[in-house]
Amino acid sequence: MTQLAIHHLTSQYDGKSVIKDLSLTLERNEIVALLGPSGCGKTTLLRAIAGLQPITEGDITLGDQVISTPSKSVVSEKRNIGMIFQDYALFPHLSVKDNIAFGLHKMSATEQSAVVDDMLTLVKLQGYQSRFPHELSGGQQQRVAIARALAYRPQLMLLDEPFSNIDSQSRGEIMQEMRQILKKQQVPAVFVTHSKDEAFAFADKIAIFKDGKIEQIDKGNVLYTTPTSPYVANFMGKTNYIAIESITNDSIVTCFGSQQLQEQTIPVTDNVMMVRPEQIIVDEQSHYKFKVVGCIFAGSHWVYTVCAIDNKASDGKNITIELHSHLLLDVDQVVGLSLNIAHIVTFNFDK
Amino acid sequence: MFIQLSKKWPAFSWLLSLLLFLPLLAIVWQSFGDDQDVFAQLWATVLPDYLVNTLLIVLGVALLSAVIGVPIAWLVAMCQFPARRFYVWGMLLPLAMPSYVVAFVYTDLLEYAGPIQTSLRSYFGWSNAQDYAFFDVRTLSGAAVMLALVLYPYVYLLARTAFLEQSQSLVQSARLLGCSPWRSFWRISLPLARPAIAISVALVAMESLADFAVVHYFAVPTLTTAVYDTWLGYGSLAAAARLSVVMLAVLFILISIERIGRNKQRHYQRGSGQEKVVRHQLTGIKGIAASVFCGVIFMAGFGVPFISLLDMAINYFDQSWNSQFLEYSFNSLLLASTVALICLIIAIVLGFFKRLSASKSSDLAPKLASTGYALPGTVLAIGVLIPLSLFDHGINHFFESFGIDGPGLLLSGTVFAIAAGYVVRFSAIAIGSVESSLNKVSPSIDMVTMTLGLSPLKMLFKVHLPLIKKGCFAGALLVFIESMKELPAALLLRPFDYETLATYVYQFVSDEQLEHGALAAIVIVIVGLIPLIFLNRSLEQQD
Numbered sequence: 001m002t003q004l005a006i007h008h009l010t011s012q013y014d015g016k017s018v019i020k021d022l023s024l025t026l027e028r029n030e031i032v033a034l035l036g037p038s039g040c041g042k043t044t045l046l047r048a049i050a051g052l053q054p055i056t057e058g059d060i061t062l063g064d065q066v067i068s069t070p071s072k073s074v075v076s077e078k079r080n081i082g083m084i085f086q087d088y089a090l091f092p093h094l095s096v097k098d099n100i101a102f103g104l105h106k107m108s109a110t111e112q113s114a115v116v117d118d119m120l121t122l123v124k125l126q127g128y129q130s131r132f133p134h135e136l137s138g139g140q141q142q143r144v145a146i147a148r149a150l151a152y153r154p155q156l157m158l159l160d161e162p163f164s165n166i167d168s169q170s171r172g173e174i175m176q177e178m179r180q181i182l183k184k185q186q187v188p189a190v191f192v193t194h195s196k197d198e199a200f201a202f203a204d205k206i207a208i209f210k211d212g213k214i215e216q217i218d219k220g221n222v223l224y225t226t227p228t229s230p231y232v233a234n235f236m237g238k239t240n241y242i243a244i245e246s247i248t249n250d251s252i253v254t255c256f257g258s259q260q261l262q263e264q265t266i267p268v269t270d271n272v273m274m275v276r277p278e279q280i281i282v283d284e285q286s287h288y289k290f291k292v293v294g295c296i297f298a299g300s301h302w303v304y305t306v307c308a309i310d311n312k313a314s315d316g317k318n319i320t321i322e323l324h325s326h327l328l329l330d331v332d333q334v335v336g337l338s339l340n341i342a343h344i345v346t347f348n349f350d351k
Numbered sequence: 352m353f354i355q356l357s358k359k360w361p362a363f364s365w366l367l368s369l370l371l372f373l374p375l376l377a378i379v380w381q382s383f384g385d386d387q388d389v390f391a392q393l394w395a396t397v398l399p400d401y402l403v404n405t406l407l408i409v410l411g412v413a414l415l416s417a418v419i420g421v422p423i424a425w426l427v428a429m430c431q432f433p434a435r436r437f438y439v440w441g442m443l444l445p446l447a448m449p450s451y452v453v454a455f456v457y458t459d460l461l462e463y464a465g466p467i468q469t470s471l472r473s474y475f476g477w478s479n480a481q482d483y484a485f486f487d488v489r490t491l492s493g494a495a496v497m498l499a500l501v502l503y504p505y506v507y508l509l510a511r512t513a514f515l516e517q518s519q520s521l522v523q524s525a526r527l528l529g530c531s532p533w534r535s536f537w538r539i540s541l542p543l544a545r546p547a548i549a550i551s552v553a554l555v556a557m558e559s560l561a562d563f564a565v566v567h568y569f570a571v572p573t574l575t576t577a578v579y580d581t582w583l584g585y586g587s588l589a590a591a592a593r594l595s596v597v598m599l600a601v602l603f604i605l606i607s608i609e610r611i612g613r614n615k616q617r618h619y620q621r622g623s624g625q626e627k628v629v630r631h632q633l634t635g636i637k638g639i640a641a642s643v644f645c646g647v648i649f650m651a652g653f654g655v656p657f658i659s660l661l662d663m664a665i666n667y668f669d670q671s672w673n674s675q676f677l678e679y680s681f682n683s684l685l686l687a688s689t690v691a692l693i694c695l696i697i698a699i700v701l702g703f704f705k706r707l708s709a710s711k712s713s714d715l716a717p718k719l720a721s722t723g724y725a726l727p728g729t730v731l732a733i734g735v736l737i738p739l740s741l742f743d744h745g746i747n748h749f750f751e752s753f754g755i756d757g758p759g760l761l762l763s764g765t766v767f768a769i770a771a772g773y774v775v776r777f778s779a780i781a782i783g784s785v786e787s788s789l790n791k792v793s794p795s796i797d798m799v800t801m802t803l804g805l806s807p808l809k810m811l812f813k814v815h816l817p818l819i820k821k822g823c824f825a826g827a828l829l830v831f832i833e834s835m836k837e838l839p840a841a842l843l844l845r846p847f848d849y850e851t852l853a854t855y856v857y858q859f860v861s862d863e864q865l866e867h868g869a870l871a872a873i874v875i876v877i878v879g880l881i882p883l884i885f886l887n888r889s890l891e892q893q894d
Contacts, residue, residue, distance in 0.1 A: 052523055076526040083527050089520035092618050093542045102538075103528030134618040152528050 001028045003188045004049070004156055009058035011041075011048050018044040020212040021058070026156075031182060031189045032217075033199035035235070036209030042192045044212075046158050049190065050083050051076040063155055082149030082187070083158040086165065088141045090133040096120075096144050097129035103152035119147035122181060138166050139174050146178060150185055157182060157189040163198055175201050196220075196236060208232050224276075230347050233274050240280075240321040241272040244346065252346070255308045256280075256288050256339045270346035277303070277324040279341050286336030290321075292329050301326055309334065360807075364704035364716050367697055371720040371775050374734025381737045382596045386589030389581060393590065397572065402597070404491060405560065405573040409601070411495030412502060412559035413552045419499060419648055420506025421548060425540070426645065427507075428514035431630040432638040438645045439894055440887045443508065445501045445652030447879030449836065449853070451564035452872050454488075454497040455860045456656040461488050489569045497569075498559045500652040505558075506551040513547035513616075514540060515628060515893055532631075543619050549612035553605045560601055561727030563839035568861055574598050575839065578729045582843065588737055595730040606725065657876065663869035671870035675855070680874065683852040686766070687834035690773040691781075691827040697774070698781035698826060702789050703811055707797070717782050724779035728839030735772045735844060739763035769844040769851075773834045780833065781826035788822025789815065828881065835878045 004026035011019040018041045026032055034042040047053035049060060051073060060068040062081070067074040090099050100119050101112045120126050123143035133141055142162060149157060162178070163171050179202055182189050193199050199206045200220045207217040208231070216223060216232045227233040230241070245253040247268050252259050254273055294305035304323040329335060390398075427438050445453075461467055468485060477483050487493065517540060525535040563575045574594060582591040633641050664671060701717045723731060739762040747757025762768060792815060800810045816823070838853045845854060852871045859868030 050523070050527060052526075076523070077529045077531055079527070081527055083524065085520035085524065087518055087520055089518060089524040091521060091525075091539060091543075093545075102525070102530075105529070132618070148524075148528070 002026070003028045003030070003063060004190070005061040006045075006049070007058050007061075009045070009048065009055055009060065011044055011053055011055045013044060013053070017056075018212050019048065019055075022213055023058075024207060024214060024217070026188050026190065029183065029186050029188055030205065031179065031191060031203045033191045033193055033203030033206045034209055035193055035196060035199045035206050038194055040209045041212035042209050043160055046083075046160055046190060046192050049156070050081055050158055051079050080152070080154055081156050081158060082152055082154030084142070084145050084149060084160065084162045086161040088133075088145040088162075088165075090141055090144055090148075092133050094132075095129065096125070096131050096133070096136070099133070099144055100148045100151050102148060115151050119151045122150070122185075123147045124177075139170055142166065142174065142178075146181065150181070150187065154187060157187045159189060159191040161192055161194070163193070163195075163202075171198075172201065178202070208235055226343055226345055227274070230274075230349075233345070233347075238277050238322060240275045240277065241347070241349070242275050242321070244271050244273055252344060256337065257286075259339060259341065259344060261344060264344060266344065266346050267348070269350075270348045272347050272349050274345040274347065275321070275339060275341065277322045279339055280321065280323045280337050281340050282323075282325055282327055282329075282335050283338040284336050286338040288337060289334050290337050292331050292333045292335065295329065295331060298324075302328065304329060306335070306337070360700075360704055361708060361713070364701050364713075367700060368716040368720040371697070371778060372722055373738055374731060374775055375722055375726065377737035378592045378595045378599070378730065378734045381589055381592035381733075384589040384592070386587050386593060389585050389587045389590035390593040393577065393581070393594075398577065398594075401572050401574055401577050404566075404571055405575075405598075405601070407491060408495050408498070408562075408566065408571070408573060409556045409559050411492065412498045413556045415495060415499035416503040416506045416555045417548060417552050420503040420551070421510050421544075423503075423645055423648060424507045424510035424544075425514055425536075426641050428511045429540075429628065429630055430633050430641060432633040432641040434642050434646070436894075438642075438649065439890055440883070441649050441653075442645065443504045443883050443886065443890075444649070444880070446504045447876050447883060448501050448653055448656055449564070449838070449856070449872070449875055449879075450498055450501045450562060451568055451838070451857055451860050452660065452865070452876075453501055453652070453656045454494070454565045454568055455863075455865045456659045457493075457497065458488050459659070459865075460655075461485075491569075491571045494562075494565045494569045494571050495559075497565050498562055499555075502555045502558050503648070503652070505554050506548065509547045509551035510544050512893065513544040513619075517543050519629070546612040546615040546619050550609050550616070553609035553612065556605050557602060557609075557725070557727075560598065560605070561729075561839070563727075563729055563842070564857055564860070574601075575727060575729045578733060579839070579843065582733060582736070588733065588740070591733045592737065595733050598727060598730055602725065602727070660865075660869050660873050660876070663866045664873055667866040667869060670867050675850075676871055679850045679852050679855045679871065682850065683835055686770060686773070686851060687831045690770055690777065690834045691831040693770075693774050694778040694781040694830045695785070695823055695827040697778050698785040699811075699816070699823070701782055702785040703807075703815065705786070706789055707807060717786060721779035721782055723775035724777065726776070728776070728837060728841075729843060731776050732772055732840045732843035735768060735775060735840075736763055739768055739771065765846050766849065768846070769841055769849075772840045772844045773837060776837070776840060777830045777833050780829045781823075784822050784826025784829065785819060788819035792818050825885070832878055832881055836875055 002025050004024070006022060006024045009019055009022045010017055022045065024032070034045060036042050044053055048055050048068065051068065054070075054073065055068050056070055058070075059066055062079065065074070067079055091102065094102065097113075097116050100116045104112045104115055107115070116129065120129060123146060125140060125143055125147070128136070128140070128144075133144070136144065145162075163175060166174055175198065191199075191203055193202075196206075204219070205217060206220050206223055208215045208223065210231055216228050223232055224236045227236060233239050242254045242256065245255075247253075247266055247270070249265075250261050252261060252266060252273065289309055290306040291309050292304050292306050296303045301324045304325060306321055306323055323337065423438070423442055426432065427435060427442065459465055463480060471477070471483070471485075475483070488497075521539055521543070522535050525539045526532070530538060561575065563579065566573045567576050567579070574597060578591050578594045578598070581587055581594060697720065701720055705713045705717055726734065740760070743760050743763050746761060747759070750757040762771075796814060796818075797810065800814050805813065835851075836853060837851075838857055841851050841854050842857070845851070850858070852875055856865070856868045856872045856875060859865045865872065
């Protein structure tokens, strides 16, 4: 069942269209990450969903209610949407208990404390009810923020860069905790981030943003292995683009030799093949020799820069590729390399 | 910083600080002295009334300033309405208006023979005061209104900043949690601005506690006028010192409120200030109402008094442009410039001492030196008079013991006294300004200079002074301006036959003849506008 539906949304900020003709749907209990560089419209979309930003075209539907059209908009306080801000936006003059109970002013005092107790248990902050925000750590503040939003029983949770103020040691743990809480409460969520690692860890699906539009939306692993544009390919991780020498019906030829295409057709106009560094393996049997020109130790592996040597197909031009390996290679050493690719991705770089 | 300063520098710094702290000590010490029962007599007769008057005025002004200042701050900070940009700055202008000038202008306008009552009588055909009821300005509540009209900008200024610096996400969160805009104002915006409002109201209360001119002119007896009268009337320094101690007690309470506010503010105002404020658009009648509200307050605090002054200055130009006006302007200029220079030197000496000294106690020196700023002008004057007259008496005794006539009142009866009073009162401004500029210079600059082989004194002249030039200028300018405006301390400390512009204007106010001093009053207002021009730039940046 669709929980959130956005159709052909356009929104302007300072007279400029920040979101252009954007469509997105969110299933029940689904967490979608909006991933992109800063200033690409992710936060604006979040604010438009929350009703904090007017829209100029399109509409937004939450559950079975249309909440935003250019002419009519349900005010923020009637949308029943929870939002976690980058700075958590805890009310500094209220205790943890009063913060959590803030949205419950229609309930009786006893009902309120019951909900607050439930929420404190949920976010593992029992015994903290009379503390004030400035007495809590960043992670604790964030948990109060999520408890406050959940106490209000929102139909949808919006999270704006919620992990950027948490130190990298505890970030992974907190992300998992938050994810479990949202799943347990069955609240769908839209999550804004500029870090692909956070998106991978927290979201079910990732929408890659570019200039106010969604470039591609899918599961993280799909985006990584089969991006539909170089933009998405680059955003998902390091990649090499290898010039294609020729394409036939069942094979593709590069400086790594010929690759068989399995149940896959490639537009004949495409001229580069995407190869992730870890898709290149050191293979002494290979006829395709490369010289190591640089190496950097990167912890779990070495990153090598290598050049194709004496390759007539590349017109004598050196190409540089990055190779991830656990083997120790020397600079100037010549190694044979081959590819290990299940699904071939190609692009046309002339367009 | 572990730089070895020569012994002279710390010794000199401590000496300066103690000298600047001396008036406060002197008051406390003198209050134990013999006052021939003047204080006890006062206490048994009029003092309780004076105390009540003082408290009523302080509370009244504080309340009125908050009632005027907070709504204006919220409108200007969070709403968009016609002429808002002008009011951002315009609402501060009353700060430049001496309260006694405002008091005079309204007394003049609203008295029986004034234009308002005259036209009311001719319009309604009333023949005399028995036919109608009209309020009297020259009362305690009138004084509170006059003071609030020129002091509310403190509340406006701090509350506006507090509203602007509130993280937008707080109000947005409240909205998403089901709060209407009105409700989120009461539950979030206002409580978060409370510390800033408390600080500013405490400052307003201190200013109204210190006020001498308005209450004296309106003949409302308070603690300040009592200090003035006991010294000039009874000549009893000890009784004046005891009264001062009572004022210090009230002051202490106000300072505590201010401190508590500042502590809370740290948590309440995170002040990211990067988000753009989304203002409520007030259109149609609402916008006009907001604009008119601000306009009325602006006219009341600045517009009407300033136009009246201009009118008087033009009509009485020949009478006011005279040798006295020029002489007293020169007195004020010379005095204010000298005081500014002395304060600046003190600030540099202490600032540099604090920066380079390794010991923690060096923080205390500038703090001791800054206490004078919090003292009401009349109290400070008494505090300065005590040690100076003690010194003069000592000298004269010394001469008389040899059978020679003493030199008379060498310090307490000359311009030295008034200059010393101003230095004690205003050096805090220069110290603060120099200190904050010095703090902006990275400590590594000092280290690198020392490793390049410069002595501390050379470093001061070659590195720090060029870097803090602007702060020095700003500090000295503010001291200059405050010295031009200061009235109560000048009234008590000036030598016989010596007038500053402020005492000159006040003389005309008490004689109900401000027409003749209008030109001088305009000079004071214009000098007072200078810091507001500087302030305007930072206001626009915030906006």
